[in-house]
Amino acid sequence: MAKPLFGRLALIGTGLIGSSIARAARAQRLVGNIAATARSAATRRRVIELGLADQVADSNAAAVEGADLVIACMPVGQCAEVAREIAPHLKRGAILSDVGSVKAQVARDMAPHVPAGVHFVPAHPVAGTEYSGPDAGFAELFIGRWCILTPREDADAAAVELLSAFWSGMGAKVATMSAEHHDLVLAITSHVPHLIAYSIVGTADDLAAVTRSEVLQYSAGGFRDFTRIAASDPTMWRDIFLANKTGVLEMLGRFNQDVGKLARAIEAGDGDTLFDLFARTRAIRRGIIEIGQDSPAPDFGRPHPSLPPTPIPRPYASGDE
Numbered sequence: 265m266a267k268p269l270f271g272r273l274a275l276i277g278t279g280l281i282g283s284s285i286a287r288a289a290r291a292q293r294l295v296g297n298i299a300a301t302a303r304s305a306a307t308r309r310r311v312i313e314l315g316l317a318d319q320v321a322d323s324n325a326a327a328v329e330g331a332d333l334v335i336a337c338m339p340v341g342q343c344a345e346v347a348r349e350i351a352p353h354l355k356r357g358a359i360l361s362d363v364g365s366v367k368a369q370v371a372r373d374m375a376p377h378v379p380a381g382v383h384f385v386p387a388h389p390v391a392g393t394e395y396s397g398p399d400a401g402f403a404e405l406f407i408g409r410w411c412i413l414t415p416r417e418d419a420d421a422a423a424v425e426l427l428s429a430f431w432s433g434m435g436a437k438v439a440t441m442s443a444e445h446h447d448l449v450l451a452i453t454s455h456v457p458h459l460i461a462y463s464i465v466g467t468a469d470d471l472a473a474v475t476r477s478e479v480l481q482y483s484a485g486g487f488r489d490f491t492r493i494a495a496s497d498p499t500m501w502r503d504i505f506l507a508n509k510t511g512v513l514e515m516l517g518r519f520n521q522d523v524g525k526l527a528r529a530i531e532a533g534d535g536d537t538l539f540d541l542f543a544r545t546r547a548i549r550r551g552i553i554e555i556g557q558d559s560p561a562p563d564f565g566r567p568h569p570s571l572p573p574t575p576i577p578r579p580y581a582s583g584d585e
């Protein structure tokens with residue numbers, strides 16, 4: 265059997281992402297043993313009940329003792345405090361990484377605390393769900409998803425390679441880019457869409473004083489998909505918007521301009537502008553399916569209680585479809 269990539273893995277935070285790493289790293293035998301911790305005693309207890317780690321430590325400092333790879337898996341607003349807390353306890357030669365959805369601010373918060381001889385390699389697995397906590401994780405979460413590493417140019421190449429092998433071992437595709445570029449890309453692909461979802465569901469909720477039953481009853485349209493995104497963890501997303509202020513405000517500015525153009529097209533009865541945009545966006549959706557980043561199944565693949573689990577026969581489909 266191949267030797268694990270790391271002797272000891274320490275996870276600071278064992279929610280959706282931390283517990284998925286624990287499950288995947290163990291399933292793929294990427295680490296010898298796992299130490300984990302969380303902020304509350306209740307979560308630490310649950311981690312023990314689920315058997316996610318070989319050792320559950322009471323403090324972040326205790327969790328990282330002797331670890332070869334330490335991954336910070338808590339909301340990004342906690343990064344400075346956690347880095348300060350664990351720095352004196354990190355093993356020389358260890359790799360310190362994270363999974364934060366924002367990279368430039370996290371690097372600013374953590375890097376100053378990293379002691380000499382410890383390799384700091386920030387990372388962001390672009391994979392998740394709207395659920396939180398240790399029960400929400402699963403070993404397959406990262407399969408086929410991207411994990412973006414944002415090491416500084418002077419980062420230790422061997423450490424970057426080893427962390428890359430760790431994420432590949434859990435099934436992820438690995439990319440490397442600067443923290444600033446990451447934050448701009450993620451602002452448009454993830455952060456602004458979440459902001460729009462939070463905003464539109466909030467607006468509908470305000471309207472619901474008049475139309476509450478209609479909003480819930482007819483939520484089978486686009487609104488329902490917004491509610492899924494808007495159910496994401498409030499602490500995590502508050503921290504993301506505060507930490508990626510520059511990227512989010514830049515992309516939000518562009519979005520506002522484009523929404524303004526659409527509003528003017530509707531007002532002017534300019535159907536061509538609307539049709540051209542919708543045709544372009546439909547092609548983008550097809551592209552996402554083609555590169556395997558989402559399922560082509562209707563309704564995002566969710567089963568419906570009143571439909572049979574097997575595919576519905578399609579008499580009109582051509583033979584080779």
Ligand code: NAP
Pocket residue numbers: 276277278279280281282301302303304305307308324337338339340342346363364365366388389390391392393394395396397398497500504
């Ligand atoms: P989560 O399910 O809410 O879990 C967060 C974990 O961090 C909990 O175990 C929490 O402990 C712990 N924690 C909070 N503050 C801590 C502290 N000061 N010291 C030690 N542990 C602490 O969150 P998540 O979804 O896994 O997200 C974690 C990170 O992954 C975030 O930085 C997020 O940006 C990033 N990320 C999330 C997703 C996603 O879709 N969810 C995707 C990619 C990256 P308690 O339960 O005791 O509070």
